[in-house]
Amino acid sequence: MAKKLGLIISMVILSLAMTACGSEAGKSKSDELTVYTALPEQEALYYFDEFEKETGIKVNFVRLSAGQILARAQAEQGNPQGSVWYGSPSDTLIAASELELLESYKPENADLIPEEYTDSDWDWTPVYVGALGFASNSEWLEDNGLEPPTSWDDLLKPEYADNVSVAHPASAGTAYTVLATLIQLKGEDEAFDYLKSLDKNIRQYTQSGAAPARDAGLGEVAVGIGFAQQILAPMEEGYPITISYPEDGTGYEVGSAAIIKDGPKEELENAKTFIDWTVSKEGQETYSKGGYYRLPVNEDAEIPKGATPLDELNLIEYDAVWAGEVRKEITNKFEEEIGSEDEAQ
Amino acid sequence: MTAIRIGIKKSLKMQGKQIKQLTKQPFLLTLILLILIFFFVFAVYPIFQVLKIAISGEEGFSLSNLKEMITNHAFLRALWNSIRLGIISAVLGTAVGFLFAFAITRTEMRGKKFFHLMALLPIISPPFVIALSMILLFGKNGAISNGIFHLANSNIYGMGSLIFIQTLAFFPIAYMNLRGVLESIDPSLEDAALNMGASRWKVFKTITFPLALPGVFSALLLVFIKSIEDFGNPMIIAGDYETLAVQAYLQIIGMYNLSSGAFFALALLIPAFTAFLIQKYWLSKKSYVTVTGKPSQSTIKINEKYIVYPLFVLCILATGTILLFYGSVAFGSLVKVWGIDHTFTLDNFKYVFTLGFDSIKNSLLLATISTPITAILGMIIAYLIIRKQFIGKKLLELSTMLPFAVPGTVVGIGFILAFNEKPLALTGTAFILIITFTVRNITTGIEAGTNSLRQVDPSIEEASTNLGANGIQTFFKVSLPLMRSALFSGLVYSFVKSMTSISAVIFLVSVHWNLITVSILSQVEGSRMGAAAAYVMILIIIVLIAIGILQLVVNKLGPAKRRK
Numbered sequence: 001m002a003k004k005l006g007l008i009i010s011m012v013i014l015s016l017a018m019t020a021c022g023s024e025a026g027k028s029k030s031d032e033l034t035v036y037t038a039l040p041e042q043e044a045l046y047y048f049d050e051f052e053k054e055t056g057i058k059v060n061f062v063r064l065s066a067g068q069i070l071a072r073a074q075a076e077q078g079n080p081q082g083s084v085w086y087g088s089p090s091d092t093l094i095a096a097s098e099l100e101l102l103e104s105y106k107p108e109n110a111d112l113i114p115e116e117y118t119d120s121d122w123d124w125t126p127v128y129v130g131a132l133g134f135a136s137n138s139e140w141l142e143d144n145g146l147e148p149p150t151s152w153d154d155l156l157k158p159e160y161a162d163n164v165s166v167a168h169p170a171s172a173g174t175a176y177t178v179l180a181t182l183i184q185l186k187g188e189d190e191a192f193d194y195l196k197s198l199d200k201n202i203r204q205y206t207q208s209g210a211a212p213a214r215d216a217g218l219g220e221v222a223v224g225i226g227f228a229q230q231i232l233a234p235m236e237e238g239y240p241i242t243i244s245y246p247e248d249g250t251g252y253e254v255g256s257a258a259i260i261k262d263g264p265k266e267e268l269e270n271a272k273t274f275i276d277w278t279v280s281k282e283g284q285e286t287y288s289k290g291g292y293y294r295l296p297v298n299e300d301a302e303i304p305k306g307a308t309p310l311d312e313l314n315l316i317e318y319d320a321v322w323a324g325e326v327r328k329e330i331t332n333k334f335e336e337e338i339g340s341e342d343e344a345q
Numbered sequence: 346m347t348a349i350r351i352g353i354k355k356s357l358k359m360q361g362k363q364i365k366q367l368t369k370q371p372f373l374l375t376l377i378l379l380i381l382i383f384f385f386v387f388a389v390y391p392i393f394q395v396l397k398i399a400i401s402g403e404e405g406f407s408l409s410n411l412k413e414m415i416t417n418h419a420f421l422r423a424l425w426n427s428i429r430l431g432i433i434s435a436v437l438g439t440a441v442g443f444l445f446a447f448a449i450t451r452t453e454m455r456g457k458k459f460f461h462l463m464a465l466l467p468i469i470s471p472p473f474v475i476a477l478s479m480i481l482l483f484g485k486n487g488a489i490s491n492g493i494f495h496l497a498n499s500n501i502y503g504m505g506s507l508i509f510i511q512t513l514a515f516f517p518i519a520y521m522n523l524r525g526v527l528e529s530i531d532p533s534l535e536d537a538a539l540n541m542g543a544s545r546w547k548v549f550k551t552i553t554f555p556l557a558l559p560g561v562f563s564a565l566l567l568v569f570i571k572s573i574e575d576f577g578n579p580m581i582i583a584g585d586y587e588t589l590a591v592q593a594y595l596q597i598i599g600m601y602n603l604s605s606g607a608f609f610a611l612a613l614l615i616p617a618f619t620a621f622l623i624q625k626y627w628l629s630k631k632s633y634v635t636v637t638g639k640p641s642q643s644t645i646k647i648n649e650k651y652i653v654y655p656l657f658v659l660c661i662l663a664t665g666t667i668l669l670f671y672g673s674v675a676f677g678s679l680v681k682v683w684g685i686d687h688t689f690t691l692d693n694f695k696y697v698f699t700l701g702f703d704s705i706k707n708s709l710l711l712a713t714i715s716t717p718i719t720a721i722l723g724m725i726i727a728y729l730i731i732r733k734q735f736i737g738k739k740l741l742e743l744s745t746m747l748p749f750a751v752p753g754t755v756v757g758i759g760f761i762l763a764f765n766e767k768p769l770a771l772t773g774t775a776f777i778l779i780i781t782f783t784v785r786n787i788t789t790g791i792e793a794g795t796n797s798l799r800q801v802d803p804s805i806e807e808a809s810t811n812l813g814a815n816g817i818q819t820f821f822k823v824s825l826p827l828m829r830s831a832l833f834s835g836l837v838y839s840f841v842k843s844m845t846s847i848s849a850v851i852f853l854v855s856v857h858w859n860l861i862t863v864s865i866l867s868q869v870e871g872s873r874m875g876a877a878a879a880y881v882m883i884l885i886i887i888v889l890i891a892i893g894i895l896q897l898v899v900n901k902l903g904p905a906k907r908r909k
Contacts, residue, residue, distance in 0.1 A: 034856050040867055040868075040870065040871030040873075041700070041864060041867040041868070041871070042700060042871070042873075043871070045700070060856030060857070061856060062854055062855060062856055062859060062863075063863060063867045064851060064863075065598065065870065067597070067598030067599055067601065068598055068851055068852070070598075070601055071597050071598060071601075071603060071754075071758060071852070072758075072761065072852050074603055075603075075758050075761035075762050075765065075852070076761055076765050076772065078765060078766055079765045079766045079770065079772075081765075081772055081773050081855060092601070095601045168595075168599075170595055170599045170600055171595045171598070171599035172599065203500075204502055204584055207580050207581070207591075207595070208870060210870055210871070210872060213872070214872045214874075215480075217684075217685070217872075218480065218481070218484070218486060218684050218685075219485060219486030219684075220480060220484050220485050220486060221485075230872075233871060233872050234872040237682055237872060237873065237875075238681060238682035238685060238686050239682060239685055239872075240685065327600075327601075328600065328602075331600065335419070
């Protein structure tokens with residue numbers, strides 16, 4: 001009996017000691033960080049290794065698509081499992097900030113980031129920029145003796161009939177950026193007129209934003225519309241793709257990062273360190289060091305070789321915040337006007 | 346009036362009797378209670394959480410909100426598309442599955458072992474990769490459409506391709522189920538008919554097929570549900586053909602609208618449960634007992650050329666298609682750029698190895714843990730459903746069907762909603778993944794198990810108890826060996842689906858428990874098709890080894906008397 005009692009007491013003490021340790025660890029700095037990222041696994045791994053080299057903080061991460069991270073953060077609200085949300089288009093983060101899922105934080109190098117990319121409350125932080133471009137199948141261009149398209153109107157030419165691919169704006173942030181860009185460039189009515197004409201040349205509205213560039217590489221379509229990094233990645237893999245940009249004006253996505261509200265307490269400091277690092281010169285230059293084609297937002301950072309710097313493109317003044325706010329309306333309108341026309345065919 | 350009263354009295358009396366009987370068997374009672382609680386907590390409760398979100402909408406619950414959604418044109422179109430797709434895929438998938446099962450259990454065909462293995466391969470159907478090889482084979486620039494037939498403009502997107510891919514992907518479910526059923530039909534019945542001069546066709550029409558009906562119905566049901574719930578294939582290949590599961594996914598992932606996505610997904614339960622109820626109604630009307638425990642001789646297997654040859658050709662065709670698809674994935678894993686530069690290389694595998702084995706190891710470990718739990722639990726539930734009378738049986742059947750019939754996305758989100766906070770804070774653990782595998786994959790095992798047991802005369806088990814064995818001994822020594830084939834189906838399906846499922850687990854993987862399918866998806870989205878194909882090949886090798894081991898284990902169970 002006495003033995004049993006002794007055992008119980010020592011167990012209670014042990015468990016108390018352990019919880020004490022636990023809470024102490026909670027207060028003191030953990031050397032780990034939990035991240036949800038929408039970047040490709042191998043690419044994210046590279047950045048996180050660089051981050052660990054610099055700061056000694058080990059990043060554990062889960063790779064999900066941007067929309068999945070949002071759904072997950074929404075469901076996990078109350079007891080979030082992740083600290084940082086890294087590398088997804090700003091419109092998902094705008095949606096998240098409306099749902100009050102994000103913790104506002106202004107990083108150290110905030111003043112080096114152009115204001116047009118940033119959120120006024122710093123609920124999220126821009127980390128890269130990618131311009132919209134056209135991926136054309138090089139072999140197809142050669143066979144047909146054509147030059148790659150250099151304007152949005154080029155895509156309406158009969159040569160491209162049933163041979164253009166873009167993602168569906170309701171399913172992919174990439175395609176929504178295309179839609180929002182056209183509206184900002186041409187005005188809403190004219191943009192929808194344009195899309196109706198373009199619809200005749202569209203072979204398929206894909207679900208994934210990366211698919212059109214890949215389909216162009218495979219020869220499934222002649223031209224795919226996507227962000228530069230989505231086009232340059234299969235190019236690098238060896239797919240015969242020629243990249244070009246609309247000279248009459250193109251939009252861009254602002255890839256962003258944020259701290260998740262009420263995430264693991266012991267990781268909060270590390271989360272801030274991570275956000276600071278991603279926009280620092282060193283952090284931003286990992287894009288070019290690792291051979292990835294994301295354009296840095298920090299004006300001091302070097303631009304990756306092979307990527308076209310934004311100032312060589314005719315960029316529109318893309319209003320990401322506006323685009324995030326009217327998303328639902330516009331995609332619904334797209335579904336109604338362009339979708340219903342499909343029905344009629 | 347009095348008749349009704351008597352009826353009510355009678356049913357009350359029945360219920361009272363059932364309760365009394367159960368209280369006499371405290372072990373059985375505890376078991377049933379535990380299973381009911383388990384499914385209430387891990388199947389009904391998470392989906393109820395999603396339902397709450399679905400009907401509350403953005404501005405709280407309102408009937409007009411609900412009405413608006415139900416009468417929405419796009420919603421109705423997607424619902425109709427899903428049902429139509431489900432019915433066609435179910436009929437085709439079950440037909441192919443039946444032919445395979447019949448050829449393998451009833452004929453003296455050559456290469457039966459090979460066909461058996463090939464018929465299991467498509468359940469692996471790794472996320473997105475098969476639809477992708479469809480593009481590479483039959484697309485505009487496809488190896489077959491353009492390379493062989495020089496079709497410059499083949500359009501593979503649409504309902505036709507979708508039906509084709511779903512039939513290919515889901516017929517193994519029908520096959521596994523029907524093989525068990527056909528195997529356990531006592532062949533002496535067929536032999537007797539033959540000896541009395543019936544033709545093969547007559548035997549098939551009047552004995553084999555009617556006795557296999559429960560299996561046919563449950564195969565139809567399972568394939569129907571899988572088809573309407575599927576979103577991986579329609580996502581890539583459906584083109585303009587909108588289905589409810591895809592729309593649900595897009596509402597959540599693309600439109601950031603959890604509420605309407607949940608509503609779309611839960612609407613799938615209406616056709617799923619309708620099919621379920623129709624099936625139960627049909628089955629309740631007849632007896633299918635053929636295994637009576639009386640000695641039976643091995644059957645006279647079909648050897649007539651006019652039956653075997655056409656079946657053989659069909660099996661070859663189906664197997665050839667499977668090999669074509671999986672072969673092209675193997676090819677993709679061994680060349681530099683799949684579809685473009687076909688220089689041989691091992692780089693894709695080297696690359697996968699540098700990324701590490703963690704996700705592969707995790708998937709393997711969790712699948713290995715959940716597989717026996719799922720399969721044995723499935724057999725126990727099948728046994729309870731067929732052999733025992735208890736209150737809440739219908740409830741149990743429905744709740745085991747629930748996580749199978751709802752799209753994975755909803756199951757995943759439901760699990761986070763239900764188990765993210767105390768007292769059941771399970772998110773981020775391996776436990777939650779194992780549970781997800783179990784509740785999501787148990788249905789095929791239960792269906793196969795009930796179909797097998799329905800054919801077994803309960804007097805065999807009664808004999809065992811009369812001879813002094815208790816309920817547990819009887820179950821493990823008599824019933825389970827008689828359900829061997831169903832057990833095998835349950836084990837294989839559960840293992841393979843645990844290794845390859847994506848839609849539910851994508852919400853439940855955590856930094857310490859990442860899975861191979863998430864890695865594959867990441868490679869696909871990063872345009873690294875070669876690496877994705879290499880992962881799939883590793884997956885296929887693991888699954889084939891596992892099937893081999895499971896076959897050995899199951900064969901050890903009881904004498905292999907009717908096995909050839």
